[in-house]
Amino acid sequence: MAKAKKETPLMGQYNTIKAKYPDALLLFRVGDFYETFGQDAIKTSQILGIVLTKRANGDGHIELAGFPHHSVDSYLPKLVRAGMRVAICDQLEDPKMVKGIVKRGVTELVTPGVTFNDQVLTSKKNNFLLSLHKEKEKFGMALVDVSTGEFLVSEGPLEKLLHIVHTFDPSEIIYQRTSELPSQLKNKNSFKLEDWAYQYNYAYEKLTSHFKTNSLKGFGIEDQKLGVTAAGAIFAYLVEDTHHALLQHITKIQNIPQDDYLMMDNFTLRNLEIVYSSNYQGKSLLDIIDKSKTPMGGRLLRRRLILPLKNISDINRRLSLIEFLNKEDHLKYEIEELLKGISDLDRLVGKLAAEKISPKELGYLRQSIINIQEIKAKLHNFPDVLAWINPFNNMEDLIRYLQMHLNEDLPVNINKGNVIKTGISEELDHLRGLQSKGRGFLDDMCAREIERTGISSLKIDFNNVFGYYIEVRNTHKDKVPEDWIRKQTLVNAERYITEELKEYESQILGAEEKISQLELQLYRNSCEEVLIYIDQIQENSRLVAELDCAVGLSNLAIEDNYTKPILNDSFAIDIKEGRHPIIEKSLPLGEKYIPNDIFLDKDSQQIIMVTGPNMAGKSAILRQTAIIALLAQIGSFVPAKHAEIGTLDKIFTRVGATDNISAGESTFMVEMNEAANILNNISERSLILLDEIGRGTSTYDGVSIAWAIAEYLHQHASQAKTLFATHYHELNEMTLNFERIKNFHVSIQENKGNIIFLRKLVSGGSEHSFGIHVAKLAGMPSKVVNRAGEILKTLESNRTSSENSGEKIKRVTEENMQLSFFQLDDPVLENIREELTKIDINTLTPIEALMKLNSIKKMIGG
Numbered sequence: 001m002a003k004a005k006k007e008t009p010l011m012g013q014y015n016t017i018k019a020k021y022p023d024a025l026l027l028f029r030v031g032d033f034y035e036t037f038g039q040d041a042i043k044t045s046q047i048l049g050i051v052l053t054k055r056a057n058g059d060g061h062i063e064l065a066g067f068p069h070h071s072v073d074s075y076l077p078k079l080v081r082a083g084m085r086v087a088i089c090d091q092l093e094d095p096k097m098v099k100g101i102v103k104r105g106v107t108e109l110v111t112p113g114v115t116f117n118d119q120v121l122t123s124k125k126n127n128f129l130l131s132l133h134k135e136k137e138k139f140g141m142a143l144v145d146v147s148t149g150e151f152l153v154s155e156g157p158l159e160k161l162l163h164i165v166h167t168f169d170p171s172e173i174i175y176q177r178t179s180e181l182p183s184q185l186k187n188k189n190s191f192k193l194e195d196w197a198y199q200y201n202y203a204y205e206k207l208t209s210h211f212k213t214n215s216l217k218g219f220g221i222e223d224q225k226l227g228v229t230a231a232g233a234i235f236a237y238l239v240e241d242t243h244h245a246l247l248q249h250i251t252k253i254q255n256i257p258q259d260d261y262l263m264m265d266n267f268t269l270r271n272l273e274i275v276y277s278s279n280y281q282g283k284s285l286l287d288i289i290d291k292s293k294t295p296m297g298g299r300l301l302r303r304r305l306i307l308p309l310k311n312i313s314d315i316n317r318r319l320s321l322i323e324f325l326n327k328e329d330h331l332k333y334e335i336e337e338l339l340k341g342i343s344d345l346d347r348l349v350g351k352l353a354a355e356k357i358s359p360k361e362l363g364y365l366r367q368s369i370i371n372i373q374e375i376k377a378k379l380h381n382f383p384d385v386l387a388w389i390n391p392f393n394n395m396e397d398l399i400r401y402l403q404m405h406l407n408e409d410l411p412v413n414i415n416k417g418n419v420i421k422t423g424i425s426e427e428l429d430h431l432r433g434l435q436s437k438g439r440g441f442l443d444d445m446c447a448r449e450i451e452r453t454g455i456s457s458l459k460i461d462f463n464n465v466f467g468y469y470i471e472v473r474n475t476h477k478d479k480v481p482e483d484w485i486r487k488q489t490l491v492n493a494e495r496y497i498t499e500e501l502k503e504y505e506s507q508i509l510g511a512e513e514k515i516s517q518l519e520l521q522l523y524r525n526s527c528e529e530v531l532i533y534i535d536q537i538q539e540n541s542r543l544v545a546e547l548d549c550a551v552g553l554s555n556l557a558i559e560d561n562y563t564k565p566i567l568n569d570s571f572a573i574d575i576k577e578g579r580h581p582i583i584e585k586s587l588p589l590g591e592k593y594i595p596n597d598i599f600l601d602k603d604s605q606q607i608i609m610v611t612g613p614n615m616a617g618k619s620a621i622l623r624q625t626a627i628i629a630l631l632a633q634i635g636s637f638v639p640a641k642h643a644e645i646g647t648l649d650k651i652f653t654r655v656g657a658t659d660n661i662s663a664g665e666s667t668f669m670v671e672m673n674e675a676a677n678i679l680n681n682i683s684e685r686s687l688i689l690l691d692e693i694g695r696g697t698s699t700y701d702g703v704s705i706a707w708a709i710a711e712y713l714h715q716h717a718s719q720a721k722t723l724f725a726t727h728y729h730e731l732n733e734m735t736l737n738f739e740r741i742k743n744f745h746v747s748i749q750e751n752k753g754n755i756i757f758l759r760k761l762v763s764g765g766s767e768h769s770f771g772i773h774v775a776k777l778a779g780m781p782s783k784v785v786n787r788a789g790e791i792l793k794t795l796e797s798n799r800t801s802s803e804n805s806g807e808k809i810k811r812v813t814e815e816n817m818q819l820s821f822f823q824l825d826d827p828v829l830e831n832i833r834e835e836l837t838k839i840d841i842n843t844l845t846p847i848e849a850l851m852k853l854n855s856i857k858k859m860i861g862g
């Protein structure tokens with residue numbers, strides 16, 4: 001029997017490490033390459049498009065795919081974005097220094113939710129990891145962005161969990177192995193942790209020891225048992241699973257106070273295109289208003305858009321800062337120039353704590369705090385600003401330290417050297433002196449010895465066996481001084497060493513090695529010094545984000561003609577000449593957005609029925625009203641001539657279902673579920689946008705449901721403000737019975753059968769929907785357009801009949817089909833008609849009927 005071949009030691013080591021990371025893709029460092037094996041290799045080659053090979057393994061073969069280690073920065077993000085968890089296994093010893101197999105171990109596990117890698121991260125978006133803990137029907141939730149150090153907790157029912165997921169958009173979710181992930185989150189990257197990670201006592205101990213506190217009271221989360229438990233699991237995951245134990249930059253944990261914010265559900269966020277556009281090339285509201293210069297500013301603006309404020313004085317503080325910057329345009333320009341030179345401080349501090357910061361990045365950090373110091377100095381002349389934004393921390397000491405210790409130009413890699421300035425370490429200066437003097441020192445020595453001995457041909461050289469030596473040709477042997485030590489005899493020459501040369505050699509040979517060790521040590525010291533200031537840097541970074549947002553929004557206001565909104569406690573929305581900020585930016589060249597006024601009020605004009613032809617601009621009016629209110633509540637100027645907003649607590653939007661069929665549910669059912677959700681959650685401060693609700697069913701069902709919803713909203717105690725866009729003119733009749741429902745329509749002008757869209761919202765209902773004209777504009781065949789016109793006419797003339805629409809359409813269709821068939825003046829059809837009229841049905845036998853049919857068929861060539 002053939003003896004089974006043993007696996008190689010390398011594969012043995014690989015298998016042992018891989019067994020500890022069965023869920024991760026293992027990048028195994030071998031020399032200058034990262035290799036993957038087996039299933040990992042198959043996946044890697046597919047995702048990265050690299051070659052898959054095979055190598056002998058025991059008695060069989062194993063798949064292999066690898067790439068050079070320096071490509072890891074470009075390949076790793078692709079693997080993580082494809083949803084992989086990637087374990088990086090490095091060589092833990094210098095292969096030159098060991099005999100046999102080098103020690104290896106996983107140094108980092110990069111997952112979609114846990115990474116410091118700039119290529120995996122998006123600069124203007126947080127990268128959150130969400131931890132879930134469920135007890136009965138309640139969830140504990142904790143969010144961490146390990147790249148920036150933000151750490152948040154909350155707890156509540158499923159609805160709150162979903163809102164948090166939609167708001168913070170985590171890249172990965174961790175949860176307890178023995179619990180179930182809610183079905184709504186099944187499409188997210190997720191990972192199960194063992195039960196021990198979700199123990200309250202463990203969590204409490206972990207959090208208090210990390211923050212060096214006795215309790216969690218100071219963070220306001222002492223009572224959140226479930227939230228704290230979820231937060232503890234984050235520590236377990238970061239430290240135990242993903243090897244991220246260096247978390248000094250997580251300096252606090254915060255409660256998510258959702259009651260402070262205007263709520264929008266996921267549908268509304270998508271429908272209003274707040275942070276994502278609904279079509280691939282389109283722009284979101286965030287794209288339009290984001291003029292921030294720093295990643296922190298961009299991330300803060302995004303957060304503000306998703307969590308607008310309710311508190312009027314907080315909003316006014318933001319507005320006042322923008323107003324101030326609008327006036328002080330010179331100061332604003334100077335601040336803006338300084339902001340451009342500020343890097344992602346939060347993420348640099350994260351890398352600093354994790355000991356992943358390169359000298360070049362530390363240089364960016366230094367430049368950033370220098371710029372902040374300059375901004376601080378500039379704002380000093382404007383003490384009023386302190387009413388709207390806290391003062392920046394003074395960073396002069398740290399700047400001085402960094403300027404004193406680090407060179408101006410810094411390399412990416414510490415091994416490149418020249419990081420630490422001259423004058424910081426005598427030893428380093430001496431070694432560098434030796435290194436740079438090197439050749440000069442030998443030339444000097446050579447000249448000295450020639451003069452001393454008179455041997456003009458002597459030379460100083462180096463080889464690997466003897467190191468440095470002086471070589472003298474045999475003819476001059478007798479001139480060699482006594483203090484030289486003979487080392488080697490050649491055919492024509494002798495080689496010597498001297499004390500001085502030995503001393504030089506020991507210094508010069510070790511110098512390079514020592515320089516890099518010493519520089520590394522001094523660099524680490526500098527990093528530690530910076531870590532002392534971590535709180536102040538993070539606080540300054542937060543203030544930079546605020547100022548950056550304000551500068552960006554001030555530029556937006558001036559460039560795009562936005563005005564300062566007035567926020568008040570009323571229940572009214574009063575907008576004069578409001579515009580839709582996204583549509584106005586996407587109109588074809590030369591077209592201008594037509595502004596519109598909107599007034600909604602709980603007591604007098606609670607519900608507006610907006611009718612008008614397709615494409616008239618009904619949806620635009622609905623959405624711009626919500627967007628203007630939303631922008632006002634994030635503390636931004638708004639695209640309107642004048643806007644007074646009674647603060648809102650919730651915005652709901654629902655659009656008649658059209659494209660949910662792929663989700664497998666009845667579209668109409670979805671629509672009704674969503675409408676029911678609104679009706680159950682409204683308050684007197686809510687704004688509701690209903691866009692063609694009811695269109696998912698037959699006309700009369702649709703009208704009835706839309707009517708019933710409008711009636712319910714009117715009679716509901718909250719009297720929530722509602723904009724209702726509809727094609728059902730029947731709904732215009734509601735004003736007769738419901739006093740706070742008002743009719744408006746988006747006007748058009750008809751000109752010889754063509755429509756001109758005026759896009760002005762005017763008082764009163766409209767007569768018909770003009771859908772057919774739009775079909776014509778869209779290039780529908782004229783036969784279809786004409787036919788639709790005929791049907792419409794008949795339906796409208798029979799408005800009073802008891803027939804329902806379906807029957808009407810069927811009857812009209814049948815009548816017209818008969819008519820058109822016999823009106824055709826084709827000669828063949830004329831012959832058929834003649835044949836048919838000659839037949840006497842009463843005497844026709846079945847055989848004759850068949851023969852007649854056959855001859856008719858022949859007449860039409862069949």
Ligand SMILES: Nc1ncnc2c1ncn2[C@@H]1O[C@H](COP(=O)(O)OP(=O)(O)OP(=O)(O)O)[C@@H](O)[C@H]1O
Binds near residue numbers: 613615617725
């Ligand atoms: N006030 C406006 N000024 C200029 N263009 C506008 C205005 N309002 C809408 N538009 C343009 O008209 C298009 C259609 O607008 P919108 O979708 O609001 O119409 P609609 O009445 O809701 O149509 P439908 O009933 O078919 O859904 C928009 O995409 C935009 O290009």
